[in-house]
Amino acid sequence: MIVGVHPLAGFDKLLHYKVPDPMRDAVQVGSLVRVPVLRTMRLGIVGEIGVPKDFPVEKLKAVVEVLHPFPALTPELLQLARWMAGYYACGVDSVIETMLPAAVRRGATVKHEKSLALVRRLTPDELTVLEKKAPQQARLYRLLAQQFRPQLKSLVLSRLGVTAAVATALIKRGFVREELRRVERVAYADDFAHGELVAAQPHTLNPEQAAVVADLESRLGEQKFGVALLHGVTGSGKTEVYLRGIDTTLKAGGGVLFLVPEVALTPQTVARLRSRLEAIAPGHRCVVWHSHLSDGERFDGWLALATGEARIVVGARSAVFAPVANLRLIIVDEEHEPAYKQDETPRYHGRDVAVMRAKLTGAFCVLGSATPSLESFANALAGKYRLLTLTQRVDNRQLPNIDVVDLRIEAMKHRSLTALSDKLVNAMQARFERREQTILFINRRGYSSSMLCTKCGHVEECPHCSIAMTYHRADEMLRCHLCGEQKAAPARCPQCGAPDIRWRGLGTQRVEEAVRRVLPRARIERMDTDAMAKKNRFREVLSQFRAGKIDVLVGTQMIGKGLDFPNVTLVGLIDADMSMHIPDFRANERTFQLLVQVAGRAGRGDRAGDVVVQTFTPQAEAIQFSRRADFAGFAESELKLRKEFHYPPYRHLIHHLFRGPNPEKLKFFAEQWARLVEKELGQIVELRGPSASPIEKIKDEYRWQLWYFTHAVIKVVPALAKLRAGFAWPDDITQVLDVDPVNLM
DNA sequence: ATTAGCTTATGT
DNA sequence: CATAAGCTAATC
Numbered sequence: 001m002i003v004g005v006h007p008l009a010g011f012d013k014l015l016h017y018k019v020p021d022p023m024r025d026a027v028q029v030g031s032l033v034r035v036p037v038l039r040t041m042r043l044g045i046v047g048e049i050g051v052p053k054d055f056p057v058e059k060l061k062a063v064v065e066v067l068h069p070f071p072a073l074t075p076e077l078l079q080l081a082r083w084m085a086g087y088y089a090c091g092v093d094s095v096i097e098t099m100l101p102a103a104v105r106r107g108a109t110v111k112h113e114k115s116l117a118l119v120r121r122l123t124p125d126e127l128t129v130l131e132k133k134a135p136q137q138a139r140l141y142r143l144l145a146q147q148f149r150p151q152l153k154s155l156v157l158s159r160l161g162v163t164a165a166v167a168t169a170l171i172k173r174g175f176v177r178e179e180l181r182r183v184e185r186v187a188y189a190d191d192f193a194h195g196e197l198v199a200a201q202p203h204t205l206n207p208e209q210a211a212v213v214a215d216l217e218s219r220l221g222e223q224k225f226g227v228a229l230l231h232g233v234t235g236s237g238k239t240e241v242y243l244r245g246i247d248t249t250l251k252a253g254g255g256v257l258f259l260v261p262e263v264a265l266t267p268q269t270v271a272r273l274r275s276r277l278e279a280i281a282p283g284h285r286c287v288v289w290h291s292h293l294s295d296g297e298r299f300d301g302w303l304a305l306a307t308g309e310a311r312i313v314v315g316a317r318s319a320v321f322a323p324v325a326n327l328r329l330i331i332v333d334e335e336h337e338p339a340y341k342q343d344e345t346p347r348y349h350g351r352d353v354a355v356m357r358a359k360l361t362g363a364f365c366v367l368g369s370a371t372p373s374l375e376s377f378a379n380a381l382a383g384k385y386r387l388l389t390l391t392q393r394v395d396n397r398q399l400p401n402i403d404v405v406d407l408r409i410e411a412m413k414h415r416s417l418t419a420l421s422d423k424l425v426n427a428m429q430a431r432f433e434r435r436e437q438t439i440l441f442i443n444r445r446g447y448s449s450s451m452l453c454t455k456c457g458h459v460e461e462c463p464h465c466s467i468a469m470t471y472h473r474a475d476e477m478l479r480c481h482l483c484g485e486q487k488a489a490p491a492r493c494p495q496c497g498a499p500d501i502r503w504r505g506l507g508t509q510r511v512e513e514a515v516r517r518v519l520p521r522a523r524i525e526r527m528d529t530d531a532m533a534k535k536n537r538f539r540e541v542l543s544q545f546r547a548g549k550i551d552v553l554v555g556t557q558m559i560g561k562g563l564d565f566p567n568v569t570l571v572g573l574i575d576a577d578m579s580m581h582i583p584d585f586r587a588n589e590r591t592f593q594l595l596v597q598v599a600g601r602a603g604r605g606d607r608a609g610d611v612v613v614q615t616f617t618p619q620a621e622a623i624q625f626s627r628r629a630d631f632a633g634f635a636e637s638e639l640k641l642r643k644e645f646h647y648p649p650y651r652h653l654i655h656h657l658f659r660g661p662n663p664e665k666l667k668f669f670a671e672q673w674a675r676l677v678e679k680e681l682g683q684i685v686e687l688r689g690p691s692a693s694p695i696e697k698i699k700d701e702y703r704w705q706l707w708y709f710t711h712a713v714i715k716v717v718p719a720l721a722k723l724r725a726g727f728a729w730p731d732d733i734t735q736v737l738d739v740d741p742v743n744l745m
Numbered sequence: 746a747t748t749a750g751c752t753t754a755t756g757t
Numbered sequence: 758c759a760t761a762a763g764c765t766a767a768t769c
Contacts, residue, residue, distance in 0.1 A: 005769085010746030015769040038747070038768050052769065060769055 002051050002060065003027060007044035008105060009037050012091030015044075016052040018062045027063070030071030030078050032104065034064045043107055045073055045096050067109060070306055073099060074323060076361045083356055090346040098346060099321040103299035110303065115179050116140075116167060117150035122175060136166045141175060150179055203240050203394075212388045213244045216366070219386070220248050220329065225359045229335075229380040230368040231631070232390030234600030235397065238368045241390070242331050243276055245366060246312065250281045254328025254363075255311040259354060261339040262316040263558065265290045273314060289315025289322055317342060317350040320357060327363045330354050335367035335376055336593060351376075370600070371593040374586075374642075377635050398608035400571070400599050402627045405614045407575075411454055419514040424572045424612045428515070431570050432522050432551055438570040440515070440554045441598055442508050442528070443578040450581040451478065451489060455498035457616035459581050460490070468581040511574055512554050519552065527555030557594070559601075569609045571602040576615040576623060585642075588622040592634050595626035 001019040006012075017035050019027050027033065031046045041064065051057055073081070073096065081095040088095075097105060122130065122141065131138040139160055144151060157164060170176045205213060212230070219226055232238040246256050260269075270288055277286055287301040287310045304310040306323040313322040317340055320330075332340070332351045340350035351367065358365035367376055367385070380387040405421040413422075420428075431438050450468040451460045460469050460478055469478040471489060479486045493501045508528040515524050525541050538558075544550050546565060553559060573595070580591045595613065603609025615623060625634035 002769095007768085009768080011768075013768070017769060035769085038749095040747085042746095055769055057769095 001027065001049065002057065003033075003046045003063070004048040004050065004052065005033060005035055005044040005063075006047045006093050006096055007035060007037050007042045008093060008097055009040075009042045009044075010093070012085075012093045014047055016055060016060055018060045020062055023063060023066050026066040026069060028071050029075055030073040032067040032072035032100075034067065034107070036061050036064065043067070043105065045078070046071075047078065047092075067107060068306075072104060072306070072323075074325075076327075076357070077321065077323065079360050080321075080353070080357050083360070084346060084348055084353065088346045088348050095346050098318070098342075101295070101298045101302050103295040104302060108295075108299055113181055114153040115150040115181060116144060116153050116156055116176050117179050118144050119175055119177050121145065134166075134169065136160075136162050137170045137173075140166055140170055144176060153178065203237070205240065205244075206237070206392060206394065208390055208392050209237050209241060209394075212241055212390060215386075215388060216241065216245050217248050220245060220252070220364055223252075223328065223362070225362045225364070227355055227358065227365045227367065227379075227385040228388050229372055229376050229385045230366055230388045230390070231372050231377075231380075232368065232370060233393065233629070234370045234596065235393040235395060236370075236390035237394040238333070238370075238390065239273075239276075240394075241388075242333070242366065242368065243280055245329055245331070246277065247280045249329040250284055250311065252328065253326065255305075255324035255326050256313070257319065257322060257324050257327060257330045257354070257357075258312070258314045259319060259330070259332045259340075259350060260314065260316065261334050261337040262290060263339065264334065265314075265316055270314060277312070284312055285310040287313040287315075287322070289313050289319040291316060291318070320350050320353050327357070327361050330358050330363055330365045332365070332367045334369055336369045336371055336373040336589075338590075371596045371631060372635075374589055374635055374638060378639055397603055399629055400602040400609040400611045402595075402599060402611045402613060404618045404623060404627065405612060406618045407614050407616045408455060408457060410614075417454060419511050419574060420518065420572075421612070421614055424614065425518050427570050427610055427612060428519060428552065428572070432519055434569075435548075436569045437545070437548070437550070437565065437567045438552045438572065439559060439565075439568055439601055440511060440552065440572045440574060441559070441594075442511055442554065442556050442574050443576065443594065451501055452577065452581065452616060453493035453496060453498055453501040454616065455501075456493060456496040457577075458493055458495040458501075460494070467585055467587065508554055508556065515552055515554060522551040523549065524552045524554065525550045527553060527559055529556070529558075557597075565601070566604050568601060569604060569607065570612070571598050571609065572612045572614070573598050574614055576613050577617055580617065580620060580622065588620075588638055588641075591620070591622035592626050592631075592638075595623065596629070596631075599626070599629070 001024050002016055003019055004014040004016050007015055015035070015037065017033075027046060027049075029046055029049060033044055033046060034041055035044050036042075052060075077099060081092055081099060084090070084095045085092040118141075122145075127138065127141070130141065140156065140162065143156060143160065153164075153167060157167065160166075167176070167178075171178055216228065219228065230238055230241060232241075242258070246258070249256050258273075265288075274286055277284065285304065287304055289298070289301055293301070301310070301313070302323060305313060305325065308325040311325065313319055313324055315322065332354050335351045342348050342350070351373075355365050355367075357363070369376075372380075376385065379385045403423060405423050407417075407421065410421045411417050428438050451471050452458070461467060462469050471478055476489045477486050478489050490501070492499055508526050512524055512526045515522070525545065527538075527541055541550070541553075545553050548567060576591065576595065579594050580587050582590065584590070598613075599611050601609075602611050613623065613627075617623070621637055622634065625631075625637070
């Protein structure tokens with residue numbers, strides 16, 4: 001037998017090896033094997049069974065070892081790896097590497113501990129004989145005879161101060177036997193296992209939930225690929241819908257993959273989920289998968305899934321690759337979260353990979369969010385995904401009153417810029433007197449500063465890409481993040497002529513000081529990455545806040561994730577503009593998401609809460625729509641905007657393509673565009689072709705070309721929309737996924 | 746990734 | 758002509 005192997009050696013080639021006869025039965029596609037590469041031994045994944053195309057069979061080396069009795073990558077995952085290599089333009093080997101936990105990659109195998117057990121009790125006579133002949137063996141026997149359970153071999157031997165030879169001899173006599181047991185660690189055994197058991201009782205569904213669950217269950221019953229977008233407002237009980245789906249799937253013998261953004265994977269949330277799972281599907285082990293696990297913990301989880309001992313995994317981005325057996329349901333919670341993007345090669349998007357994996361396995365995929373990403377929503381509108389909607393809050397809590405404060409007017413009133421508007425200050429004082437709590441959000445998304453006029457709210461944008469330009473203080477220049485356009489930073493606002501147009505958000509510290517001035521007697525706590533450096537500080541502050549020992553909590557978005565504080569009746573967003581001016585074409589989308597998230601924090605059972613949004617651009621659509629909690633309206637207007645000319649066609653690829661070496665895709669893209677431009681202009685467009693130079697050079701070349709094309713096309717061809725209509729990626733890419741359906745043309 | 750083996754530059 | 762430095766190609 002001859003196999004093709006993807007060695008994990010840093011290059012993307014399939015090398016072939018002979019398989020020695022004794023290993024034949026253990027080797028299959030996906031097996032983890034040890035193979036010789038040049039002078040070293042490397043691990044690799046069997047990618048195919050068959051002979052090499054252009055390499056003499058007689059010169060092949062042989063596989064040295066097969067690591068596991070089961071394939072480390074199921075055929076389905078291997079297929080996914082190949083798809084990812086094409087889609088994200090990276091090597092299959094690097095995908096395989098990210099799919100396998102570090103411990104597996106290093107060749108870890110199952111850890112066993114040896115223990116000694118008594119086979120039978122000896123008669124007094126036998127014991128005397130043994131004592132005479134082999135006193136050490138007799139001592140060992142007596143120790144074991146005193147215990148009820150088998151004892152750890154290493155422990156017993158060191159206790160008695162004898163060597164393994166004694167135990168071996170005793171085994172040979174047939175008095176004692178050796179037992180192997182797999183050692184296991186359970187992640188978060190202390191924290192997670194006995195967390196809150198509050199939510200363990202099964203909930204009754206409201207009619208809306210029941211309808212969605214019924215729909216989902218009938219889909220699951222079909223046992224084939226499909227995607228549903230679950231759009232449920234904050235507090236509408238999406239989790240309950242997931243749980244019913246999980247229950248149905250487990251009962252049908254299927255496996256479940258539950259993805260959440262890393263930040264949402266706190267001990268509390270996992271504990272809650274676990275106890276609900278326990279209640280709904282008793283006896284199922286649930287593997288938790290996230291970046292803070294030790295290698296050993298991750299390995300054990302991986303093993304439990306690969307061997308089918310556990311059928312459900314809850315985890316962050318990298319858990320999409322968990323070897324869940326008979327995968328039937330994939331859930332991606334908060335699917336709009338940018339945390340699903342990996343920012344190292346391979347730069348994959350967890351949500352998109354999840355959809356593709358579902359397709360390859362024939363599983364059902366549920367994407368859930370209160371503010372779906374526009375690409376998913378557009379897919380739902382186009383009928384590719386089934387749209388399920390939850391509009392009612394489970395607790396019937398009312399939507400908060402949202403006030404938008406115009407900071408330009410505020411600045412004029414006070415003749416200087418203030419962190420807290422009068423409205424916000426008054427509201428905070430009222431809460432303090434009523435012993436209710438306030439959260440102030442600082443929006444620190446834009447670490448790169450943009451230029452914003454404090455008088456009229458104007459922001460300098462790139463003329464080609466219509467995203468905010470980044471202000472570089474060192475050389476007083478404005479640069480475009482996308483196309484590289486640059487120009488001198490203006491001294492006066494180009495729109496209204498006001499002299500001072502620099503505004504770089506407020507830090508948590510300054511806001512905290514401002515609050516202290518207006519509420520000297522209030523207990524204020526700050527929560528940002530600096531203040532939370534100490535390990536348990538985060539949880540400590542949260543529990544104090546929950547207990548009402550803190551009046552005002554000032555912090556960044558880290559406050560908002562999956563936490564619910566019942567006594568918070570006021571939420572202030574200090575500067576809504578910051579997320580609107582990040583150099584990202586999803587800026588409006590992000591702003592909308594932030595506002596909805598902020599609004600979801602306000603209010604309590606009996607009364608609607610208040611939200612104060614401070615902004616320089618109160619007319620912005622993202623703010624206006626989120627005020628009315630009108631997601632569909634926002635999506636419609638934003639999608640329309642994206643269809644219009646301003647959005648360079650390659651933008652959606654930036655994350656995937658621009659940051660890694662992807663000559664193939666860039667080439668493909670450049671050529672497509674060249675053809676379109678030629679047709680439109682009626683003249684030949686010269687492509688600086690790929691030279692046989694190293695990857696970096698090609699990359700730079702094509703980057704330049706893309707820049708060139710964008711400029712040339714935008715300048716010369718006004719009707720870009722027409723071009724866009726004629727552009728299509730190959731079927732296999734667009735079939736299931738549109739990374740960004742509007743821009744994917 | 747790693748490295749043998751080839752080409753080219755540098756210096757006496 | 759020796760040595761160093763740069764580059765390419767192969768890994769089964």
